Amino acid sequence: MAGNSALYLRRRFTNALALTLSTMATILGLIFLAWILWETLRQGIGALTPKLFTKITAYGEDGGLANAMVGSFIINLIGILIATPIGVMAGAWLAEYANRTRLGESIRFLNDILLSAPSIVLGLFVYTIIVLPTTAMTSGNTTFSGLAGGVALALIALPVIVRTTDEMLRLVPSTLREASLSLGIPQWKLTTQILMRSARSGIITGVLLALARISGETAPLLFTAFGNNYMTVNPMDKMSSLPQVIYQYANDPGEAMHAIAWAGAFVLTMFVLLLSLASRLVLSRSKVSHD
């Protein structure tokens, strides 16, 4: 009996210890989240000035990030405009045409891998297929461009959109497909006009998530869009972007540059967090609509 109660006490102790440790692990995770957000907020708001949005990076310490923000907008727009149609069509193929086929399963599998592939390697890939050929065409002047940056970001956005489209289309009840097909609708009309419409908010969520993902990407832009201290809206020109300027300024020894980098980091974080919040809202509204 004494042995039993000792065992019982030990088991209770182990249980209490494990549960305490697990609570502490969660608190530790939350501390890191709060720490990162708090510092971004504190340092960022302190450095937030109107000239951040009106002046370009060419002025350095006295400048702002206007050209970087415009550049980010254009590069992200190119990325999303390329990735959305391709991603939605690829996702539709996986869900509607190749669900449970061998090729479909393999592509779904590889798409999941592309989802977490190192973005810097994708940047080098785009460097090889776009920057190098255009450089060869312009007799040796390295032609980094906003377009190349956009293509690199499209490669990162693509798997996100493919995956959400695929998942959302598979959630559409199959009775809808059977009812439509029995009325004699060709499958392409069924896919584009009925299934995609009914999964629309899910697909939009995917696009928003992809946008949130690519707007914080830095690594693939370093050798594609490169950076530009002046304002440009020409996608064939070198173009700066918010993350790339933050990277450059944070590595600068000047304190004033760090302040601008923090302000940029604040703007970027807010934008990304608002986007992921928006995508959650769209998705939670869509959950009601199916039943």
Add this chain to the structure above:
Amino acid sequence: MQANVGAVASTMVQEERAHRDARHDRLFSWLLKGCALLVLASLLGAAGATLWGGRHAFGTFGWHFLFSSAWDPGSDTYGALVPVYGTIATSVIALIIAVPISFGVALYLSEVAPTWLRTPVASAIELLAGIPSIIYGMWGLFIFAPFFADHIKPWLTNYLGNKPDDGKLSWVAQHTFIGKLFGSDYPFGASVLTAGIVLAVMIIPFISSVMREVFQTVPTRLKESAYALGSSTWEVSWDIVLPYTRSAVIGGIFLGLGRALGETMAVTFVLGNAMQFSASILDPGASIASTIANQFSEAAGLQKSTLMALAFLLFVVTFIVLLIARWMLRQLAHKEGR
């Protein structure tokens, strides 16, 4: 007669329409299939482009490339050992820190926390995953690395390392390899360990959300049976939930590893970018991704090719790690009959 002609005409119209629909359907499915094959093409393309770009380096250095720690742009000799070691060391440290914490978080969210607290805490942890890596990098560079240098590093070097400030070696440092691991006279916060810690914070949300998701797939009757036999919450988690979800949990860990291996920005800021080998995890180092980010723009010729070759190595290794991860995650799905 008139009616008959009408019927024939309408069948012809119907047939023509059926043909047209079939043709459109075929075109549509080809278009869609082409888009899906682009996913395949971009993976193959990334591997092919980096291999092609790195052919010069592979050709010049051969197998020796993988085991050489040389990195000298002056004499144009390069080896992959330092960045490869840095990549693996930072990722392994990140896993050692992140796996137990993620397990704790997942356990807390699925078994311990009161129900009303679960969703908000889970969303907060997932928020960590949404923060761009450049923000982790800045936080690491300006906030965490100085904090680490002031409060954590002195303790580690003095009590565990073989290069303490007062010259008196601790027992651990004298008798075990730990002395070498923590010995450093580099005064700043940037180090392999710092990068590992920042990476750990980055991958905790990934691993913990996979773990939490799969923990919820364990059939309630299994857990209830164990509780009915008198098991404690911990015993149910360790002896029932974990074995049931083992393959998916390993998959989640490998997913985190894949992220850690390829992460660029967060690591570049806090690793110190020293292209020389050091056994100490408190010394600065370099990873494949940070080396590429730092040097690619200014590199030319053989150096550029070397960086491409490094990118190829990174891509192949992450591909294999992610392949294992996804395969392991599939195992549980198959078990459930999905």
